[in-house]
Structure formats: structure tokens, C-alpha cells
Amino acid sequence: MSLLDVAPIIEQMLLISDNVSDLNFSCGQKPQVEISGSLYSSTPLGIGKLTGYQTEMIAMSILRDNSEAAAQLAKLGTADLSYALPGRCRFRVNIFQQRGSYSIVMRVIPHEIPSFESLNIPPQLEEICGIRNGIVLVTGPTGSGKSSTLAAVIDRINETKSYHVVTIEDPIEFLHPHKKCTINQREVGSDTRDFASALRAALRQAPKVILVGEMRDLETAEIALEAAETGHLVLSTLHTIDAAKTVDRIIGLYPKNEEKIIRTRLAQTFRYIISQRLIPRADGKGRVAAVEILKSSPRTREYIEKGETDGKTLLDAMRDGEIDGMQDFDTVLRKMIDDDIVTLEDGLSFATNQNNLLLQLKGLASTEDYIKQHTAAHPHAPAAVVPPPAPTNSVLDMME
Numbered sequence: 001m002s003l004l005d006v007a008p009i010i011e012q013m014l015l016i017s018d019n020v021s022d023l024n025f026s027c028g029q030k031p032q033v034e035i036s037g038s039l040y041s042s043t044p045l046g047i048g049k050l051t052g053y054q055t056e057m058i059a060m061s062i063l064r065d066n067s068e069a070a071a072q073l074a075k076l077g078t079a080d081l082s083y084a085l086p087g088r089c090r091f092r093v094n095i096f097q098q099r100g101s102y103s104i105v106m107r108v109i110p111h112e113i114p115s116f117e118s119l120n121i122p123p124q125l126e127e128i129c130g131i132r133n134g135i136v137l138v139t140g141p142t143g144s145g146k147s148s149t150l151a152a153v154i155d156r157i158n159e160t161k162s163y164h165v166v167t168i169e170d171p172i173e174f175l176h177p178h179k180k181c182t183i184n185q186r187e188v189g190s191d192t193r194d195f196a197s198a199l200r201a202a203l204r205q206a207p208k209v210i211l212v213g214e215m216r217d218l219e220t221a222e223i224a225l226e227a228a229e230t231g232h233l234v235l236s237t238l239h240t241i242d243a244a245k246t247v248d249r250i251i252g253l254y255p256k257n258e259e260k261i262i263r264t265r266l267a268q269t270f271r272y273i274i275s276q277r278l279i280p281r282a283d284g285k286g287r288v289a290a291v292e293i294l295k296s297s298p299r300t301r302e303y304i305e306k307g308e309t310d311g312k313t314l315l316d317a318m319r320d321g322e323i324d325g326m327q328d329f330d331t332v333l334r335k336m337i338d339d340d341i342v343t344l345e346d347g348l349s350f351a352t353n354q355n356n357l358l359l360q361l362k363g364l365a366s367t368e369d370y371i372k373q374h375t376a377a378h379p380h381a382p383a384a385v386v387p388p389p390a391p392t393n394s395v396l397d398m399m400e
Contacts (some may be wrong), residue, residue, distance in 0.1 A: 011085065014085075021143065024039060024106075027103065029049060031044055031047055059095045059102040063095065072099075080170055082187070089110055089304060090175070109174060113174050114152050116156065119152055131233055132231070133233055135225070135266075136273075138150055138232070138237050141244045143278065149177075158177075162180045163181045164207045165182070166202045167183065168188065168195055168198040170187065170195070171188070196217070211236070212236040213236070214239075246275065272296070274293055275329070280346050281341060281342060288341055292332070293325060294318055295321065295324055297324055306343075329350075
């Protein structure tokens with residue numbers, strides 16, 4: 001198998017659907033695509049179940065121009081990198097060893113930078129583009145659209161402000177052209193050693209906006225806070241399930257004896273904490289984002305600084321803060337279910353508190369009556385995505 005043969009395999013897999021979000025190559029499985037959160041097998045160029053040799057050749061093909069990532073894979077057993085399919089799209093790639101073979105997961109990054117409108121982001125979040133300093137965090141599980149939301153924010157700043165913007169990513173995802181802004185994008189591994197050292201250097205590069213791909217550790221979090229405190233707008237992500245847990249995660253990075261100080265600093269510097277969950281649409285046409293928004297206000301700053309107590313929680317503040325542009329997951333999900341955007345079953349499965357959401361939905365009716373009524377409105381589950389038949393010519397011919 002030539003190291004150049006991975007491109008047509010990828011192209012065939014992308015033809016399966018316009019909504020392919022990930023490609024997956026694992027030993028003992030056929031090549032797979034992820035569509036709306038579910039994996040589907042495919043047979044690009046007639047490939048069946050992959051052997052360890054085939055997954056290794058695919059990995060080596062992707063790594064051939066990236067010696068840093070190849071060294072990382074050899075040393076650590078895993079590597080993060082970007083990969084481009086010329087004229088089509090780019091990918092965020094993770095290659096890792098498992099049970100003596102290589103597996104590859106490729107996240108699709110479209111060429112076109114998403115807009116607020118295309119992502120259906122709550123319009124009040126456009127306020128972020130006018131913030132002068134502080135921290136804005138976008139959180140959620142892997143694959144919840146955090147990178148797309150931040151790309152839309154950076155692009156809007158690029159269109160409306162004349163700033164120097166520095167991004168630090170692992171790897172670089174969306175490629176931002178210079179518009180009104182000058183944008184410099186640095187990739188961990190090739191352009192810089194790690195997030196912390198790049199972020200420290202960014203403070204000497206006179207940016208107005210700094211994007212940090214992920215706040216992974218105490219050192220990165222500390223420098224990000226310092227940057228926010230010294231007049232920069234810092235955008236970053238965390239893998240947390242909601243806004244309140246994000247606050248807990250950041251405070252938990254610090255030693256216990258520093259909790260009071262870090263609570264005060266975080267309360268003063270945070271501007272928005274946005275949490276996202278992608279939920280299958282009721283009509284089967286992809287997924288829709290449910291977005292929780294915690295915004296800096298006297299009340300939320302007090303709860304972060306002094307800690308949450310009964311009746312004084314960040315969730316309470318979000319529920320009561322609609323006039324300030326705040327919203328919590330369960331209120332958003334209730335509206336999506338009532339508007340038939342998502343099904344009752346899916347809405348409840350993504351809820352923060354399923355019992356409370358169901359109580360809000362059913363009102364005075366019994367739980368069984370509500371479920372029967374809502375199920376009657378959606379008698380058929382969304383049709384499964386069935387990949388079209390692939391060409392029968394085998395990639396094995398090219399391997400020999």
C-alpha cells in the first residue's frame with residue numbers, strides 16, 4: 001500500500017453524507033463514519049475489516065510530513081495533528097496505539113468558517129465580540145461544537161475590529177484569513193512546545209485577543225487568568241458538562257489553601273461561560289445545539305466569589321437571568337421539546353435534571369399521560385442513515 005493512498009479512501013467516506021463529523025479507522029472494523037452522533041460502517045474502495053497492517057499504513061500516510069507528531073506517537077503512544085485534503089477540508093486527527101495496533105480518529109473541519117447564523121448560536125452571544133478583557137469559556141463534551149462556536153466568535157471579531165489576535169491550538173483547526181484583524185495561529189508541537197509557554201509568550205506579542213485551545217492544567221489556567229487581568233480578552237475551552245461544573249473545575253486546579261483567592265480572581269475576570277450539548281433533531285436532519293449561558297453579573301460574581309449555598313446557586317441565577325441573556329440547559333430543552341425540535345426521549349436524556357424537566361413539561365397531567373401524548377406526536381423514529389454502496393475495486397490491489 002502506497003503512503004499516498006489514504007486521500008481517495010477519505011474522499012469516498014466523505015461522499016456518504018454531508019453530515020459526516022468523524023472518520024474512524026480501527027483494526028478489526030470496517031472504516032466508519034460518524035453521522036449525527038452514531039457510527040456507520042463503510043467500504044471505501046471496497047475495503048472490508050481493517051488489519052493492523054492497514055491501519056498502520058493509514059497512520060504512516062497521515063504522519064509522513066509531520067515528524068513532531070510521529071515522534072510523539074513513538075514516545076507516548078498517541079499523537080494529535082492536523083491533516084488537509086486539498087480543496088476539500090481539513091481534519092483534527094488523533095492517532096493512538098491499542099492492543100498492539102494503531103487506531104485513527106479524524107474530526108472533519110470544514111474549509112468555511114461557521115457563522116453565528118449557521119450555528120444557530122443565541123444572538124446575545126454576539127456581545128462577546130465587543131468585550132475588551134476577561135475570560136470567555138466554551139465548555140462541553142468532545143464533539144459538542146466548542147471549536148466551531150469559538151471560530152465563529154473569532155471570525156466576527158475579525159470582521160468588526162482591528163485587533164491583533166493570537167490563537168494557540170492543538171492542532172490548528174479553522175484557518176482564519178486576515179480581514180480587519182491580524183491573526184497569528186500557533187500549533188502546539190510544531191510552532192510551540194505547549195499551551196503554557198505559548199500563552200506566556202503571547203503576553204509579549206501585544207494581542208488584544210488570545211484564543212487558547214484548551215485550559216488543560218494549572219499553569220495554563222494561571223497564565224490565562226493573568227492575561228485576562230492585564231487587559232486581554234482570553235477565549236478558551238474546557239471539557240465540563242455545564243457552567244457550574246466549569247467553575248468547580250477551575251477552582252479545583254488550585255491548592256485548597258488558595259481557594260478564596262482564586263474565587264475572587266475568577267469572579268472578577270470571567271465574562272461568559274457557555275456550555276453546549278448537541279442533540280439529535282426530531283426530524284432526523286442532523287443535530288441541534290442546546291446552549292447554557294452564564295454571564296457575569298453582580299449576582300453570579302457573588303456566587304462564584306462566596307460559593308454556592310441553598311437557594312443561591314449559579315443554576316438559580318441562570319434561571320432568573322433571562323433578562324440579562326442567561327439561560328440554563330433544562331429551560332432550553334423544555335422549549336425545544338415543546339416546539340418539537342427534539343423528541344421527549346432525547347430531550348430528557350440530555351437534561352441536567354430529568355425529573356425536574358419532566359415535572360415542568362407535564363404540568364398537572366400525569367407522567368404517563370404526557371409521555372403518551374408526546375409519543376403520539378412522534379410515532380416514527382428518525383430514519384437511520386444507510387451508507388450507499390461503495391465501488392468494488394479493492395485497495396488491496398494497491399497494497400501489493
